[in-house]
Amino acid sequence: MKTNLLELEQWSRKLEPDHQTISNWFEQMTAYAHRFVSKMDDIPVYREDKEAIDILESLTVEEEPRKLEELLQRLYQSVDTVGINPAGARHMGYVPGGGVIPGAVGDFIAAVTNRYAGIHYANPGAAHMEYLMVKWMAELVGYPDDAVGNLSSGGSMATLTAITTARDHHRITPERIRTSVVYLTRQVHHCILKALRIAGLSEVVLRIIPMQDDFTMDIKALQQTIEDDLSNQLNPFMLVASAGSTDLGIIDPLNEIADVAGKYECWFHVDAAYGGFFLLVEQAKKLFSGIDRSDSVVMDPHKGLFLPYGTGAVIIKHRKSVLATHAYRANYMQDSFSQDYDDYSPADFSPELTRHFRGLRMWMSLQLFGVRPFRAALQEKLELTQYFYEKVSALGYVTGPKPTLSVCLFRIDHPDTNTANDLNQQLTTHLQQGGQIYLSTTTIDNVFWLRICILVFRTHREHVDLLLQILADYRQTP
Ligand SMILES: Cc1ncc(COP(=O)(O)O)c(C=O)c1O
The missing domain is CATH 1.20.1340 (dopa decarboxylase, N-terminal domain)
Structure with missing residues (x-):
């Protein structure tokens, strides 16, 4: 032996x-x-x-x-x-980010030291560091001091935390699901629908609210739909707004939606997973006016703060409700949890218990750089997008709506829809196979669009000029 x-x-x-x-x-x-x-x-x-x-x-x-x-x-x-290559300057597809290097420094140290960041007792510093990151984002959004939140693995997980909290806060018990209504537009990210499904709410009534010409939610239509639902004894439960939609980067009229949410006592959720960190840019702040009046916001540091993948965040105003949905106690953990919840334990505010100490990568990045380069990079991306929008139309391409944030749509025009779609698909293949620029595509109202989202911190004017040059050359090709 x-x-x-x-x-x-x-x-x-x-x-x-x-x-x-x-x-x-x-x-x-x-x-x-x-x-x-x-x-x-x-x-x-x-x-x-x-x-x-x-x-x-x-x-x-x-x-x-x-x-x-x-x-x-x-x-x-x-x-x-x-x-x-999502880290590369020439990646302009989907919603990129890049992965700033201090994120790797934080991750490396977190992996070597293996600090337990799920519960305050296990490592007060690690848990509190995450609390400070949440607090910093809550301040950015304009939420009150007692707002809470969580660093998640990404926007989809963050959304799940918001939706499950909203469900329990509004007591959407099984017998009330089929009469409760969620209002959103076609611009919302599919993670909202996925979260509803996972949260057991797939049978809620979904109202797809019409949009104005600029693809933002039509408030009159929203109001009318809610009135109709009330007269049919339905329960208006949740309004979902985009603050930077994936397809177009549009921001719904948050203040007006907040008015409606207040009037009908609905939960107001804002998906700012992509757009949220543009709040750092002084000139962009007004676009988000009213975000502070929401009940929950999702914003992803692995998008707008350029952190490596694996860092989303949710901020919620109703501390007690987040705890009611997520906090749990167990005998085998009786040493580690206090009863009063005064100390911030990430496990009390999300579905996770043991998890990556993701606060360190965010803290390290903000501390090593300070906020100013992030703010400048975000403003640069906004301006680069406007620059691209103007130049690409001058090249004879049709553009989508004037960019609100850093997404821009463009296409080759042709009177025949099928031919137009073929031509644009060929252009996409040419760009993607060329390996110089990566962009993605989308379809809006049956129209195929090429789409860029400029959000890798490494993307600068020379890279946008490269894309413009390729597009100019393509037009010249017989
Ligand atoms: C607006 C928006 N919301 C939510 C998500 C989902 O985030 P994640 O991919 O981090 O789960 C995305 C992803 O691109 C997004 O653009």
Whole structure:
């Protein structure tokens, strides 16, 4: 028995490599990261490589260890130079962000020290750091001091926390689901519908409110729909607004929606996952007027604050309600939870218990840079988008609505819809396969559009000019 234990110990001690091995790994890892960042411009912003999967398949998990050199080489070939490069300046598809380097510093330290950030007792500093990040965002939104929130893995998880809290706050018990109504427009992100489904609310009445010509919610139509619902004994439960929609970057009239929400006592949720951090830009602030009157806001640091993927956030005004939905106590944790909830424990405000200490990446980034470069980068992205909008129309492309934030739609015009769609699909393929610029597409009212969203912190005027040049050349191609 004793011999066996010694042998096991010998093997298990391999999990704690010696100092030299650790130093060697750290050096290789740093060199890898350096190479990636310094060669970023050489990496195609989009590249297909069917061998990538084969490489990974060949690296089966074995009893015997492999060398880091080999793994990094394989990682580079099969993951870090294949598909979309979301860290790259020339990525303008979907909602990018980039991944500022202090985020990696924070993550690295969080992984090595493995601090437990879920419960205040386990690490008061880690939990409180997350509280400070939530508080900073709550102040940005204009919420009162007692607002609460949570750093989530992303916008979809943050939305789930908001929706489940709203459900319980308004006592949407099973027998009330089918008579309760949620109001939104076609511009909302699908994570709202997904959260409703996961929260057991897929049978609520969904009212898709018509939009004005600028794709913002038509308030008169909203008001009329609610009145009709009331006269049909339905229960107006929640209004959902976009503050930076994914398709177009539009912002719904938040103040007017807040008036309606107040009048009919509905929960008012704002999806600012993409747009929220533009609140840092003085000139953009007025676009968000009324956001402070909502009940919950989602805003994603992995979008507008350029942090690495895995950082969303939800801020909610009703502390007691968030706790009522999320806080739990268990005997096996009786040492670690206080009864009064005075100290901030992220686990009390989200579905998660044990989780990544994601506050450190955000704190590190804000501390190492200060806010000013973030504010400047966001303003730059707004101005670059206006610049692109003006220049691309001068090249003869049709543009979508004037950009509100950093999304711009454009297309080749043709009187025949099918031909137009084909031409624009060909242009998209040309751009994506070219590997110089990555942009995405969308369809609005059956019209196919090319769409850019400028939000990688590394994207500057030269990159927008490159896209304009490609588009100019394309028009010249016979
Ligand atoms: C407006 C908006 N809301 C929510 C989400 C979902 O966020 P996540 O992908 O972090 O879950 C997105 C994603 O792009 C978005 O653009």
